[in-house]
Amino acid sequence: MRINWGTGIVIAFVCFIGFIMYLVVNMMTDDKFQHELVVEDYYKQELSLQDDIDKEINSQTLEENVSWEHTNDGILIQFPTSIEPSEISGTVYFYRPSKKSLDFEVPLVLNNHAILIPNDRLVDGRWNLTVDWKNGDASYLYKKSIVY
CATH class of the missing domain: 2.60.40 (Immunoglobulin-like)
Structure with a gap:
């Protein structure tokens, strides 16, 4: 099976979106990255x-x-x-x-x-x-x- 340029672009987009989602999930669930408000009020x-x-x-x-x-x-x-x-x-x-x-x-x-x-x-x-x-x-x- 040959991959044409359209399929390659779709695969590249899916890989990029998957990578970004991995980073977001990793940073939101990791305890060493504390996300706190500057001040409460x-x-x-x-x-x-x-x-x-x-x-x-x-x-x-x-x-x-x-x-x-x-x-x-x-x-x-x-x-x-x-x-x-x-x-x-x-x-x-x-x-x-x-x-x-x-x-x-x-x-x-x-x-x-x-x-x-x-x-x-x-x-x-x-x-x-x-x-x-x-x-x-x-x-x-x-x-x-x-x-x-």
């Missing part, structure tokens, strides 16, 4: 975007902004020394883009203008660090993408 967070922008603008007006440093014990987050630590309240969020189960948040309890996030809470890789804090009536937001 995406639209709710989108509504508060202007508040976040205002907080970031407030942060830029500070003489000294929040900073972070990688130490042997973990990540040390420093707050402005011009503000009394007892007047600072808020939350530190660690968001892991690759795995939702690693996300966590820590309430701000400052020790000498700093807070230490220990090594046991962090895994090597990329993190999105967000510090949402208040000093009196003023709200501030610090966002940084870090590699631990």
